[in-house]
Amino acid sequence: MSSLTLIWVIALVLIGGALTWMSALIVARFVKEARASDRADDRKIIIQSLSGLLRGHTDMAMALLPFVRRPEVLAEAILDFQGLIRGADQERAMSALRELGLVEALEQRTIHGSRDERLTSVEALAALGGEAVKSALRRAMGSKDPNVRMAAIKGLADAGAPPTPSRLLDYVGTGELAPSRVYAEVMRQAVAAAPSEGLLALQRQDLHPLMRAILLDALGRSGSYEAVPALAAAAGDLDPEVRTAAVRGLGRLQHPAAAGPLAAALVDPTWTVRSAGAEAVGAAGLARLAPQVATLLNDPEWWVRFRAGDALRRLGKPGLGHLEAVAADDSRPVAQRAAERALAEGG
Amino acid sequence: MPDLQILALAVVRFAETIAWAVIATGLAQNVLYLYQLILAARALSQAPPVNQAALLWRRYAEAAPPITLMAPAYNEALTIVESVRSLLALQYPHFEVVVVNDGSKDETLQVLIDAFELHPVERHYDLAAACQPIRGLYAAANQPRLLVVDKVNGGKADALNAAINLSRSPIVCSMDADSLLEVDALLRAVAPFVEDPERTVAVGGTIRIANGCKISFGRVVEVGVPKNMLARLQTIEYLRAFLMARLAWSRISALTIISGAFGLFRRQAVLDVGGYSHGTVGEDMELVVKLHKHYRRLGKPYRIAFTPEPVCWTEAPETMAVLSRQRARWHRGALETFFRHRDMILNPRYGRIGVVGFGHILVVDVLGPIIEIFGYVLIPAFWLLGVLDIEYLWALLAVTFGFGIVISVGALALEETELRRFPNARSLAVLMGAAILENFGYRQINNFWRLRGTWQFLTGAQGWGKMTRKGFSSQA
Numbered sequence A: 001m002s003s004l005t006l007i008w009v010i011a012l013v014l015i016g017g018a019l020t021w022m023s024a025l026i027v028a029r030f031v032k033e034a035r036a037s038d039r040a041d042d043r044k045i046i047i048q049s050l051s052g053l054l055r056g057h058t059d060m061a062m063a064l065l066p067f068v069r070r071p072e073v074l075a076e077a078i079l080d081f082q083g084l085i086r087g088a089d090q091e092r093a094m095s096a097l098r099e100l101g102l103v104e105a106l107e108q109r110t111i112h113g114s115r116d117e118r119l120t121s122v123e124a125l126a127a128l129g130g131e132a133v134k135s136a137l138r139r140a141m142g143s144k145d146p147n148v149r150m151a152a153i154k155g156l157a158d159a160g161a162p163p164t165p166s167r168l169l170d171y172v173g174t175g176e177l178a179p180s181r182v183y184a185e186v187m188r189q190a191v192a193a194a195p196s197e198g199l200l201a202l203q204r205q206d207l208h209p210l211m212r213a214i215l216l217d218a219l220g221r222s223g224s225y226e227a228v229p230a231l232a233a234a235a236g237d238l239d240p241e242v243r244t245a246a247v248r249g250l251g252r253l254q255h256p257a258a259a260g261p262l263a264a265a266l267v268d269p270t271w272t273v274r275s276a277g278a279e280a281v282g283a284a285g286l287a288r289l290a291p292q293v294a295t296l297l298n299d300p301e302w303w304v305r306f307r308a309g310d311a312l313r314r315l316g317k318p319g320l321g322h323l324e325a326v327a328a329d330d331s332r333p334v335a336q337r338a339a340e341r342a343l344a345e346g347g
Numbered sequence B: 001m002p003d004l005q006i007l008a009l010a011v012v013r014f015a016e017t018i019a020w021a022v023i024a025t026g027l028a029q030n031v032l033y034l035y036q037l038i039l040a041a042r043a044l045s046q047a048p049p050v051n052q053a054a055l056l057w058r059r060y061a062e063a064a065p066p067i068t069l070m071a072p073a074y075n076e077a078l079t080i081v082e083s084v085r086s087l088l089a090l091q092y093p094h095f096e097v098v099v100v101n102d103g104s105k106d107e108t109l110q111v112l113i114d115a116f117e118l119h120p121v122e123r124h125y126d127l128a129a130a131c132q133p134i135r136g137l138y139a140a141a142n143q144p145r146l147l148v149v150d151k152v153n154g155g156k157a158d159a160l161n162a163a164i165n166l167s168r169s170p171i172v173c174s175m176d177a178d179s180l181l182e183v184d185a186l187l188r189a190v191a192p193f194v195e196d197p198e199r200t201v202a203v204g205g206t207i208r209i210a211n212g213c214k215i216s217f218g219r220v221v222e223v224g225v226p227k228n229m230l231a232r233l234q235t236i237e238y239l240r241a242f243l244m245a246r247l248a249w250s251r252i253s254a255l256t257i258i259s260g261a262f263g264l265f266r267r268q269a270v271l272d273v274g275g276y277s278h279g280t281v282g283e284d285m286e287l288v289v290k291l292h293k294h295y296r297r298l299g300k301p302y303r304i305a306f307t308p309e310p311v312c313w314t315e316a317p318e319t320m321a322v323l324s325r326q327r328a329r330w331h332r333g334a335l336e337t338f339f340r341h342r343d344m345i346l347n348p349r350y351g352r353i354g355v356v357g358f359g360h361i362l363v364v365d366v367l368g369p370i371i372e373i374f375g376y377v378l379i380p381a382f383w384l385l386g387v388l389d390i391e392y393l394w395a396l397l398a399v400t401f402g403f404g405i406v407i408s409v410g411a412l413a414l415e416e417t418e419l420r421r422f423p424n425a426r427s428l429a430v431l432m433g434a435a436i437l438e439n440f441g442y443r444q445i446n447n448f449w450r451l452r453g454t455w456q457f458l459t460g461a462q463g464w465g466k467m468t469r470k471g472f473s474s475q476a
Helices: A003-054 A058-069 A071-082 A087-101 A104-113 A115-128 A130-141 A145-160 A165-173 A181-193 A195-202 A210-219 A224-233 A238-251 A258-265 A271-284 A286-300 A302-314 A317-328 A333-346 B002-046 B053-060 B080-090 B108-116 B157-168 B184-188 B190-193 B231-250 B267-272 B282-298 B320-340 B348-384 B390-419 B425-457
Strands: B066-071 B096-102 B120-121 B134-140 B141-151 B171-175 B200-209 B215-216 B219-221 B261-268 B303-314
Touching: A003 A058, A003 A071, A003 A087, A003 A130, A003 B390, A058 A071, A058 B348, A071 A087, A071 A104, A071 A115, A071 B053, A087 A104, A087 A195, A087 B219, A104 A115, A104 A130, A115 A130, A115 A145, A115 A302, A115 B053, A115 B066, A130 A145, A145 A165, A145 B002, A165 A181, A165 A195, A165 A210, A181 A195, A181 A210, A195 A210, A195 A224, A195 A317, A195 B200, A195 B320, A210 A224, A210 A238, A224 A238, A224 A258, A238 A258, A238 A271, A238 B080, A238 B320, A258 A286, A258 B425, A271 A286, A286 A302, A286 A317, A286 A333, A286 B231, A302 A317, A333 B080, B002 B231, B002 B303, B002 B348, B053 B080, B053 B184, B080 B096, B080 B108, B080 B141, B096 B108, B096 B120, B096 B157, B096 B219, B108 B134, B108 B141, B108 B425, B120 B267, B141 B157, B157 B267, B157 B282, B171 B267, B184 B190, B184 B200, B184 B261, B184 B303, B190 B200, B190 B303, B200 B215, B200 B282, B231 B390, B231 B425, B261 B267, B261 B282, B282 B303, B282 B320, B303 B390, B320 B348, B320 B425, B348 B390, B348 B425
Parallel strands: B066 B096, B066 B171, B096 B141, B200 B303
Antiparallel strands: B120 B134, B134 B141, B171 B261, B200 B261, B215 B219
């Protein structure tokens, strides 16, 4: 074959291939349109049946039975429907679905479905609730897919049965999960369910500063005063991210014993810690720290000045007194402007 | 006589060199496109889009960080109220809308004040990013998510800087005031910030053409194919640019642009690089390049991601005059950024962004249009002079067109396989036709417009040119 012929063959193969590809896509679309129409009809039947169940028509459960063999369709419909109802209504509908044997069918999908189906099935399982679901979700925690694993853990946390904080830390340590914001949310649920376990986990020596910060944030949100000494100790950590998380946590817990570490945070060399310190003093209502917070109105960092002004406003009369005094003092224009703006924003 | 022979031989050699350079550039571009197509297909198959809004909410709502939507407005009195209402109705747990009236000469500010019952307010802000003086801030108790900033005119980059200064959210979203956002756009685009909060500094979203779609109250309620041929060709072009090129480059950490029509940024990261730059029409690309440079120099791990799902719809020009001005301006913007950061070109210090990202701009944007236009003029001339073999030229031209069609169809195939937003098989067939047609004339004229952008860049032309929009109310 001459080189000229070869070039023409390549050109014709490319053009022919593109045209065939296009035709195949159009034909596939016709088929998919028909399937999508069937699927939409199925979803309509499912939603109508679930609505019937809510109105007390228990016989409607029978209409759902054929779909148990196609759990992926049911899973999508459940996730749509579950968002629309709450409380006893939700439980009644989900209980009917559990009785149909949907938990087992969905669990099969969490193992054998496509990646998308596995994920949707785990999320639908979590929506179904109940004890059998918890077991299924625990099994799904062993999935190779990190997204499926995270969905299963989140489902368990939402169902009030999160893994222990230490176990959650292990997942990141072994690279099975990433420290995402969803992960941080689950850690909060895990620590809230067992604050002492969170404190125990904090003693681990293998913790990366980021993981310590996530754990401290969770302890701060747990509402447990048990965490105050640990948070106070962490407020003096070498890592600024850890100190910031600890200081914020102390602010959330609003315990008077936090005054010492928070006073130290207000003079921290890192601005994020000073800013968190001011915020925490305002949140905890520690009026005796108002003079120290007022000095931060002259901080070189805008966020610190802003948080200080906000905190003084939140401290009520003592804080407002400082703000008014600084606003009237034109010898420090930066602090004066920060105080004026804080007062103006407060109305 | 021997002298004449040598001269003739030299002319033939020169003609052949030109022809081969044109062919090599064309093939290099097509190989790059093919590589992008493969990368994008892998990205889409490994992380397929989430179709159900309820599922998105379930996955991300609890962990979603607060976002400030920054909407710069200049002389938008006719459409601004509907645009802002549509933004306020977005589905996202924590967000605020900062509308910046950039010294409009019409009634933009007054219509906002009247429509939302705004009154002057005070807000503590830092002038961290350079911007023109702020004249006033307006808000209303019944619209706690809305803040209107009135400032002296300074252009889009300046208005965005003002909004960043006023924002108190960790994430800011840049957009055009006339962009139409999907109701769950923020929830979709925020996913990388939720999944990888430590590294993610910016996320770009896919922009789609709204021409031909049914639009109601600032939302695309029914996707359609544009009736106007020029808009139809741009539909394919946008699919190729967003669904293929940007997704592919983001996958290998070489994305150099996030469209100004929609992009999420970590606020502190933007401030760390000094905010948006003034004096360029390509401020969106410039910001992304600055972010790359900053993090590469610091040696800190970072991620600039891209979401393939359509999050934002925009009106495409339907006349050659407006489209040519837009394309010349875009090209000028790309060249301004390229040469402003010329130290990054093929510089291994900047990793893939220097080699792949800037290498791609060099081949496709800087050299591509010049060589291609050069070829269109010189090759027929050489053929007329009888110094080039026409049979080979036709064959190679056929290969180039074949590649072009494969790439366009491939981009459409990605859309059809993973997103399937076009309503029916008929619309698909119409777009397939456009995917073929764009290779015969449209791509070539586009190169001519880009060459005009190069000329404007070289001569230091300023300004945006007149961008006439039909408006969304008349569509569908």
